[in-house]
Amino acid sequence: xxxxxxxxxxxxxxxxxxxxxxxxxxxxxxxxxxxxxxxxxxxxxxxxxxxxxxxxxxxxxxxxxxxxxxxxxxxxxxxxxxxxxxxxxxxxxxxxxxxxxxxxxxxxxxxxxxxxxxxxxxxxxxxxxxxxxxxxxxxxxxxxxxxxxxxxxxxxxxxxxxxxxxxxxxxxxxxxxxxxxxxxxxxxxxxxxxxxxxxxxxxxxxxxxxxxxxxxxxxxxxxxxxxxxxxxxxxxxxxxxxxxxxxxxxxxxxxxxxxxxxxxxxxxxxxxxxxxxxxxxxxxxxxxxxxxxxxxxxxxxxxxxxxxxxxxxxxxxxxxxxxxxxxxxxxxxxxxxxxxxxxxxxxxxxxxxxxxxxxxxxxxxxxxxxxxxxxxxxxxxxxxxxxxxxxxxxxxxxxxxxxxxxxxxxxxxxxxxxxxxxxxxxxxxxxxxxxxxxxxxxxxxxxxxxxxxxxxxxxxxxxxxxxxxxxxxxxxxxxxxxxxxxxxxxxxxxxxxxxxxxxxxxxxxxxxxxxxxxxxxxxxxxxxxxxxxxxxxxxxxxxxxxxxxxxxxxxxxxxxxxxx
Amino acid sequence: xxxxxxxxxxxxxxxxxxxxxxxxxxxxxxxxxxxxxxxxxxxxxxxxxxxxxxxxxxxxxxxxxxxxxxxxxxxxxxxxxxxxxxxxxxxxxxxxxxxxxxxxxxxxxxxxxxxxxxxxxxxxxxxxxxxxxxxxxxxxxxxxxxxxxxxxxxxxxxxxxxxxxxxxxxxxxxxxxxxxxxxxxxxxxxxxxxxxxxxxxxxxxxxxxxxxxxxxxxxxxxxxxxxxxxxxxxxxxxxxxxxxxxxxxxxxxxxxxxxxxxxxxxxxxxxxxxxxxxxxxxxxxxxxxxxxxxxxxxxxxxxxxxxxxxxxxxxxxx
Numbered sequence: 001x002x003x004x005x006x007x008x009x010x011x012x013x014x015x016x017x018x019x020x021x022x023x024x025x026x027x028x029x030x031x032x033x034x035x036x037x038x039x040x041x042x043x044x045x046x047x048x049x050x051x052x053x054x055x056x057x058x059x060x061x062x063x064x065x066x067x068x069x070x071x072x073x074x075x076x077x078x079x080x081x082x083x084x085x086x087x088x089x090x091x092x093x094x095x096x097x098x099x100x101x102x103x104x105x106x107x108x109x110x111x112x113x114x115x116x117x118x119x120x121x122x123x124x125x126x127x128x129x130x131x132x133x134x135x136x137x138x139x140x141x142x143x144x145x146x147x148x149x150x151x152x153x154x155x156x157x158x159x160x161x162x163x164x165x166x167x168x169x170x171x172x173x174x175x176x177x178x179x180x181x182x183x184x185x186x187x188x189x190x191x192x193x194x195x196x197x198x199x200x201x202x203x204x205x206x207x208x209x210x211x212x213x214x215x216x217x218x219x220x221x222x223x224x225x226x227x228x229x230x231x232x233x234x235x236x237x238x239x240x241x242x243x244x245x246x247x248x249x250x251x252x253x254x255x256x257x258x259x260x261x262x263x264x265x266x267x268x269x270x271x272x273x274x275x276x277x278x279x280x281x282x283x284x285x286x287x288x289x290x291x292x293x294x295x296x297x298x299x300x301x302x303x304x305x306x307x308x309x310x311x312x313x314x315x316x317x318x319x320x321x322x323x324x325x326x327x328x329x330x331x332x333x334x335x336x337x338x339x340x341x342x343x344x345x346x347x348x349x350x351x352x353x354x355x356x357x358x359x360x361x362x363x364x365x366x367x368x369x370x371x372x373x374x375x376x377x378x379x380x381x382x383x384x385x386x387x388x389x390x391x392x393x394x395x396x397x398x399x400x401x402x403x404x405x406x407x408x409x410x411x412x413x414x415x416x417x418x419x420x421x422x423x424x425x426x427x428x429x430x431x432x433x434x435x436x437x438x439x440x441x442x443x444x445x446x447x448x449x450x451x452x453x454x455x456x457x458x459x460x461x462x463x464x465x466x467x468x469x470x471x472x473x474x475x476x477x478x479x480x481x482x483x484x485x486x487x488x489x490x491x492x493x494x495x496x497x498x499x500x501x502x503x504x505x506x507x508x509x510x511x512x513x514x515x516x517x518x519x520x521x522x523x524x525x526x527x528x529x530x531x532x533x534x535x536x537x538x539x540x541x542x543x544x545x546x547x548x549x550x551x552x553x554x555x556x557x558x559x560x561x562x563x564x
Numbered sequence: 565x566x567x568x569x570x571x572x573x574x575x576x577x578x579x580x581x582x583x584x585x586x587x588x589x590x591x592x593x594x595x596x597x598x599x600x601x602x603x604x605x606x607x608x609x610x611x612x613x614x615x616x617x618x619x620x621x622x623x624x625x626x627x628x629x630x631x632x633x634x635x636x637x638x639x640x641x642x643x644x645x646x647x648x649x650x651x652x653x654x655x656x657x658x659x660x661x662x663x664x665x666x667x668x669x670x671x672x673x674x675x676x677x678x679x680x681x682x683x684x685x686x687x688x689x690x691x692x693x694x695x696x697x698x699x700x701x702x703x704x705x706x707x708x709x710x711x712x713x714x715x716x717x718x719x720x721x722x723x724x725x726x727x728x729x730x731x732x733x734x735x736x737x738x739x740x741x742x743x744x745x746x747x748x749x750x751x752x753x754x755x756x757x758x759x760x761x762x763x764x765x766x767x768x769x770x771x772x773x774x775x776x777x778x779x780x781x782x783x784x785x786x787x788x789x790x791x792x793x794x795x796x797x798x799x800x801x802x803x804x805x806x807x808x809x810x811x812x813x814x815x816x817x818x819x820x821x822x823x824x825x826x827x828x829x830x831x832x833x834x835x836x837x838x839x840x841x842x843x844x845x846x847x848x849x850x851x852x853x854x855x856x857x858x859x860x861x862x863x864x865x866x867x868x869x870x871x872x873x874x875x876x877x878x879x880x881x882x
Contacts, residue, residue, distance in 0.1 A: 267687065269629045280631070289674040290667055302666055302710070306717050309877055321873045324714060325866070328707035335673060335706075336699035339680045343695060348687030349627060412661065421723045424662040428645065428671070431662070436641035439790060443618065447786040450621030457625070457782055458688040470684065470692020478700035482859045 004041075008034035008138065012146050020086040021070035028066065028150070032059035032114075035143060038135045039127045051126035058113050058123040065110030066150065072099045072106070073158050087158060094160040104166055107154040108173065114147035116200045117207065118177040119515035125184065128196035129260070133251025136192060140199045141244035145236050148206055155214070156229075156397040164313055167215025171319055174211050175326035178204030182333040183487060186340065186479055187511055189472045191250045191260045194341050195243065198286065201330055202239040205298065206232050208327055212304045215316050217398050224307045225398040226391075227415050231300035233390045238285070238293045238379065245282040245372035249275055252361035252369070253345060257354040262472035264352040265345045271358040276346045278369035283342045285376040287335035291429035293379035296386075296413075298331055299423055303415050333479070340475045349466040381425040383413050473509060484511060570658030570818075573825070577657060578648045580829075581804075585647075585796035586610035588803070588840055595844035610796065614789050622785035625686040635682035636783070636790035639675045643794040646671040647801040651808045653828035654816035655726040664723035665713045669706065672757070672801075675794065676702055683779030694778030697855060701763065701775065704862035705756045708749055711869025715746040716809060718876045725808065726818075733812040742879070745872035747810050752865035754802035756858070758795070761847040763858055766795075773852065800836070803843075807835040 011034050014027030036059065040052035073090045083089055095103060113120035128136045155166070181200030188194045209232025217225035252275045253268060254260050269276040285292035305327070308320035350356035360366070379386050384405035395401040405413045412424035455462045477492075484490030490511040497503040540548075590607035597604025624632070646668045651657060663671070676698065683695035717723045719740070720731040756763045759776040768774050774781075780791050808815060814831025816824040853861065 267627065269631060269685075270627070273630070276629075276631075284674070284677060287673075287677060288670065289677055290663075290670045295667075295670055299666055299670075303723075306714060306723065309718060317877045318874060321714060321870065321877060324873075325707055325711055325870050328710035329703070329866075332673070332703040332706035335677055336703045339677060339684075339695060339699055343681055343684035343692075347629065347631065347681060347685045348692075418661070419722060419724060419727050421664050421717075422661045423664065423667055427659065427662045428667065431645045431648075431659075432638070432641045434641075435644050436637040439637050439640050439644075443786045443790070447618035447789070448621050450785075452621055452623050453626050454623050455626055456686045456688050457623075458686075459690055459781060462688075464689070466687065468689055469687045470689060470696060475692065475696045475699075478696055478855070479703065481856060482700065482704075 004034045004037040008038060012142060015146050016149055021074060022085050025067055029063055035139055039131045048130040051130040055123040055127040062110045062113035065106045069103045069106035069110060069154055072103050090158045100159045103159045104155055107151050111147045111151035115144045115203045117173050118180045119519050121200045122515055122520060124200055125193050125196045129190055129192035133247055133254060137244040137247035140247060141240040144199060144203055145240055148236055162214050162218040164218045166218055167211045170207055170211030170214060171323050174204050174207030175323040178330035179326050182330050182337055183483055185337045186476045189262050191262055195246050195250060199243060201334060206235050208323055209301050219311050219313060222398050222400045224304055226394050226400050226402050228304035229394050229398055230387055230390050230402055231297050231304055233393060234300060235297035238297050241372055241375050242282045242285040245369055248369050249279040252365050256358040259354050262344045265355045266348045267350040268358055269346045272360045274366050275361050278373040281373040281376055283338040287338045288331045291380050291425040293376050296380060296383040300415060303421055344472050348469050351466050381429045382411060383425055384408060384411055488512060573654050574658045577652055581647045581800050585800045586614060588800055588836055589796045591840040592844050595841050596848055599844060599848040617789035618786050620785040622787050625782050629685055632682055632685040635678045636787040638678045640790040640794045642671045642675040643797045647797045650801055650804045651726055651729050651815060652804045653832040654825055655729050655818055660726040665725050666723055669709050673706060679779055686782045690778045690781050694775055697775045698779060701756055701858055704859055704866060705753050708862060708865040708869050709753045711866060711873055712746040712749045715742050715872040715876060729808045729812045729815055732809060733815060742872035742875040745868045749865045749868040750806055756862055758799050758802060762850050762853040765852050803836055803839040811835060
């Protein structure tokens with residue numbers, strides 16, 4: 001796997017450096033294939049091979065969609081040359097409105113399948129856990145962002161000025177993606193799979209920002225579009241930071257215990273305190289808690305949503321608040337998801353011998369995690385400079401830039417106007433730190449300082465088995481009941497032995513992914529049925545083949561004759 | 565009244581909410597007791613309870629981690645900062661621009677995040693049950709809260725709480741259907757967030773019905789006192805929030821005279837007292853609901869909030 005890692009990096013670099021469609025698609029495919037090789041690097045496990053296969057299919061589909069999109073964009077220029085494939089030539093003549101609409105759909109399919117938009121997300125929860133942890137960190141933290149870049153490049157830059165409705169399909173896909181992603185994450189019991197599913201949620205949040213930017217730009221509010229696009233790009237940066245941190249942490253846990261099943265972990269905060277601290281920062285950041293960075297981008301997105309009454313189109317006016325509700329739901333569920341992940345893995349008592357014998361991660365891993373955690377905090381308490389730095393990308397895309405935020409007094413950010421909304425992550429951080437220290441000082445000065453260790457109280461029933469703690473499955477049970485029944489057809493069946501029988505009762509939980517059940521499974525059946533039919537052609541004798549060739553020739557001639 | 569005046573008001577507000585939070589809880593308890601034909605403890609009992617807890621030693625479970633010891637301070641600090649940013653008696657808070665209503669909601673979410681983690685730290689079944697249910701409740705209460713923040717922000721064209729209160733106070737907003745929906749939703753969210761009946765029972769002694777109490781089961785001494793105080797602050801916060809948005813009369817505007825400020829304090833005290841009595845009345849007249857009825861209750865709040873927002877979008881454009 002060693003040579004593929006730099007190849008993967010090079011592929012991603014090439015995509016963002018490309019200035020013409022050929023280089024872009026070459027880099028894109030290079031990135032896909034190198035990451036495929038990395039996903040199947042432990043190809044002894046059948047599950048990983050299946051993950052790799054699903055990933056390869058989805059990647060091929062995505063590239064096909066992008067290739068068609070670039071074809072439409074390049075058409076209309078003069079002749080077929082490398083020159084016509086350059087981005088500047090595409091920009092110069094611009095597609096017709098119909099072609100641009102098709103390009104939008106294709107970009108949503110192509111980039112969306114790589115980014116993990118529902119329902120094209122199915123490869124993500126399979127491939128990210130199969131890959132080694134540092135590769136998962138790159139795939140989740142960076143490669144999905146390259147897909148976001150691809151979408152922005154095609155839709156915001158190459159496809160010309162957006163029509164009023166362009167934001168609608170993006171928002172319709174993005175809002176449900178955010179909620180479905182975090183619900184998937186809540187149902188998973190494998191640490192890396194939880195993180196992979198939460199990537200789907202964050203991609204949804206980013207695309208909500210992009211959809212808002214399209215809607216506002218097309219309807220004559222470029223300043224708000226700049227705000228929404230900044231929010232989306234800020235979340236891109238944030239997600240790259242905290243998701244890499246969380247995957248590194250999952251990797252450290254995997255190395256220390258050999259386990260990524262949450263049901264076998266627990267209590268790691270005692271054995272791995274530094275990893276636990278870094279992961280706590282990551283978990284709080286991804287749950288959009290102030291004063292960390294995840295909150296700032298969600299706050300900016302909400303500010304853009306609150307400006308939607310100014311839009312002239314009715315459909316958007318009704319759609320955007322509904323998307324806002326979905327976004328709020330996703331943020332709240334993300335907090336539940338990461339309380340669950342952190343609480344089960346790092347807190348409580350160890351659920352297996354492997355977890356109780358864990359050792360702290362090595363110095364390199366800890367340094368990597370600590371630096372990412374510091375960056376999460378820094379981007380959260382100093383959002384102004386980050387916003388200003390993003391304007392270099394925002395200004396060329398929507399034509400205006402947000403007013404400078406870096407120099408504002410007291411490091412606050414004021415996205416629209418003073419008196420309307422402002423946020424100061426730095427002061428919030430200082431206030432929390434001050435009042436917490438004040439409280440600690442007061443307790444130490446006036447209260448009792450005595451501390452005694454004793455067995456856990458647990459309402460008078462201490463000392464039960466560690467397996468009697470709340471588990472990943474039981475923690476998610478209320479949410480599974482509330483949200484999972486209709487969406488995932490989650491069922492709980494209890495098998496009770498008859499009275500007098502000493503056999504244990506069993507509780508089994510089943511759920512299914514509607515994307516598999518209603519989209520991919522029928523698709524797979526249709527493909528295999530068709531290929532079964534087509535297979536018959538491979539076993540004909542020479543006379544039949546000659547007849548086929550003759551028939552094809554006649555058909556072609558007839559078509560040609562009619563065409564003229 | 566320059567920066568110093570603003571700073572004074574801000575510090576006065578921080579001290580006031582902290583000092584009066586236990587009293588409010590005491591008043592609610594007393595009113596409930598009287599409604600149930602009991603004598604009830606004195607309204608000062610919460611102060612005595614806190615003082616007693618502060619003087620006791622903290623008993624930590626053997627495998628409690630540093631997070632368990634740090635969490636009470638984080639929870640208290642986040643709640644106190646949030647409570648300090650809600651205008652109680654005056655709108656001229658010097659730091660009101662630090663955080664808007666969305667940030668206040670998110671600060672309470674931070675406090676809850678740490679409380680839920682602390683509940684899982686010792687690794688007992690009761691802690692887990694509390695955390696799991698709390699996150700289920702919050703996953704519906706928080707979006708509902710944000711939806712009604714949207715409604716308020718659309719009316720006032722600002723998410724800044726001081727501005728919202730000012731707009732409600734001065735410009736003729738009048739009676740609006742969406743504001744009425746938002747008020748109902750806010751009351752429902754406040755009931756859920758404070759763990760009051762019918763969502764949770766703050767004085768329950770039956771383990772299986774506990775949510776908040778189950779999470780803090782392992783806490784004792786000063787740690788428990790910090791968490792209790794944070795809970796009392798949260799009640800003050802929500803009542804002040806309802807007060808400053810829906811009954812903003814009496815709020816001293818920015819740069820008001822000392823007399824106006826004193827009137828503001830009195831008006832606030834009156835609002836708090838009325839709120840406490842109404843809460844006690846509500847809690848006495850309703851039964852606690854099963855845990856899996858809670859999503860219906862909060863789902864209704866979420867829908868009311870969304871409906872309020874949508875109605876505003878419609879009425880704005882007509």
